[in-house]
Structure formats: C-alpha cells, structure tokens
Amino acid sequence: MLSANGKLSPAKGLGTIEFVGPLTLGRLAFLISLGVLTYVLHKTFHYPLKMPGHHGLEAMALLVLGRLSCTNPFSATIVCLSALTSASFATGMGHDASSALLGLAPGLLVDAGVLLFKNWRAQFFVLPLLAALGHATKPLIRSGIFETTGINFGSLRHGLAYPLTTHFCYGLAGGLLAALLWRITVRRWNRENV
Numbered sequence: 001m002l003s004a005n006g007k008l009s010p011a012k013g014l015g016t017i018e019f020v021g022p023l024t025l026g027r028l029a030f031l032i033s034l035g036v037l038t039y040v041l042h043k044t045f046h047y048p049l050k051m052p053g054h055h056g057l058e059a060m061a062l063l064v065l066g067r068l069s070c071t072n073p074f075s076a077t078i079v080c081l082s083a084l085t086s087a088s089f090a091t092g093m094g095h096d097a098s099s100a101l102l103g104l105a106p107g108l109l110v111d112a113g114v115l116l117f118k119n120w121r122a123q124f125f126v127l128p129l130l131a132a133l134g135h136a137t138k139p140l141i142r143s144g145i146f147e148t149t150g151i152n153f154g155s156l157r158h159g160l161a162y163p164l165t166t167h168f169c170y171g172l173a174g175g176l177l178a179a180l181l182w183r184i185t186v187r188r189w190n191r192e193n194v
Contacts, residue, residue, distance in 0.1 A: 019186050023072035031075055034062045035082020039090065042083075053135060053167030059083070060106065060131040060174030067110055067127060068182050076114075076134075080107030102141055106134030106171075124183070128175030135171025139163040 021027065041058045066079040084103035113120075113130035120126040143160050 019182075019189070020069060021071060023070055023075065027070050027072075027075075028078070031066045031070060031078040032082040034066045035079045035084075036086045038062050038079065038083040039086035043090070051166045051170075052139065052163035053170045056135040056167060056170035057174040057177070060135050060171040061178040063106060063110060063134070064127055064131050064175045064178035065182065067114065068179070073115060074111055076110040077104065077107035080104050102138050105137040105141060106131065109134035109137060124179060125176075128172055128179050131175030131178075132168045132172035135174075136164055136168040139167050 023031075038059050041062075042055050045058065047054050047057075063076050063079050067076040069075070072078070080103055084100060087103070110127070110130045113133070114127070117123065117126050139160060142163075
C-alpha cells in the first residue's frame with residue numbers, strides 16, 4: 001500500500017526481501033538462472049577484445065552474485081553446474097570430463113575458499129580474489145590437458161603466462177564489479193527500509 005510520501009509501506013511492500021539466506025526453492029531458481037545467463041551471455045555477447053578469459057567479466061560477476069546471495073556452501077558450484085548443463089542442452093550433446101572440469105572448477109574453488117575464510121563476508125576482497133583464482137584455473141587445466149594428451153588450445157599458443165594473467169585479471173574485475181554492486185545495493189536497500 002502507498003503511504004503519504006508515495007513509497008510502499010514496509011509491511012505490504014518489498015521490505016521483507018532478504019538478500020542473503022539459505023537455499024530455498026526461490027534461491028535455487030535464482031542460482032540456476034544465473035548459470036543459464038552465464039551461458040547465454042557467453043554465446044551472444046561479444047566483446048571487441050581478443051584476449052583469453054575476457055568472458056570472466058560476466059561469468060565471475062554472476063558467480064560472485066550467486067555466492068553472495070545464498071548461504072549454501074555449494075551455491076557457486078550450482079551456478080557453474082547450471083551453466084554447464086545449459087551448454088550441454090544447447091549443443092545437444094554432453095561434455096567430456098575436461099569440459100566439465102573447466103566449467104565446474106571456478107565454482108568449486110570459490111566454494112572451497114569460502115569454507116576456509118570463515119569471515120569472508122566482512123573482507124571485501126576475499127570473494128573477488130577467489131573468483132579470479134577460480135577463473136585462472138581454466139588455463140591451468142588446459143595446460144595440463146595439453147601436457148598429458150597433446151590436445152592444443154589456441155589460447156596457449158604463446159605459453160601459459162599470458163592466458164593465466166588475463167584470466168586472473170578478468171575474473172578479478174568481474175568479481176570486484178559484482179561485490180561492489182552488491183554492497184551498494186544492500187546498503188541503499190537498508191537505508192531506505194529502516
């Protein structure tokens with residue numbers, strides 16, 4: 001109901017929204033939608049950048065958003081699993097083990113890192129750094145696959161250092177962007193709904 005100042009009253013409006021909470025059906029749907037959005041953006045949004053790991057901007061931003069919104073210890077992994085499942089459905093075939101590892105590694109690393117840093121919500125840079133490290137696992141895994149099977153990846157044609165650096169930087173930028181927007185949104189929401 002509208003009050004005299006034109007705002008919704010907290011009792012009847014959106015004041016009961018909890019930004020952070022346990023894995024409910026609604027939050028599960030949100031995490032799954034973040035994974036689907038990750039895949040859709042990867043396939044449809046093309047940066048003019050020709051650098052390895054540039055999709056880490058949106059992928060790690062969405063991953064961090066999922067991790068911040070849910071207290072479930074596997075929330076980042078759920079986002080990655082949803083993106084991987086979306087890719088499988090879109091291509092009409094399953095992924096091999098290396099693709100699954102590439103897709104799940106960032107979420108697994110972020111979730112494991114959060115378990116190690118008990119006070120991670122109070123430390124602004126912890127989650128973006130975990131996202132950067134998670135995204136940087138991709139060239140590391142590809143390098144391992146190349147060394148063991150000989151399968152060549154174009155991003156590794158000039159060695160490991162360059163793609164490792166760009167993946168880390170793009171993952172960090174995406175994680176920082178999401179963490180900053182999350183912090184601004186929550187503070188503003190709390191200020192308006194006191």
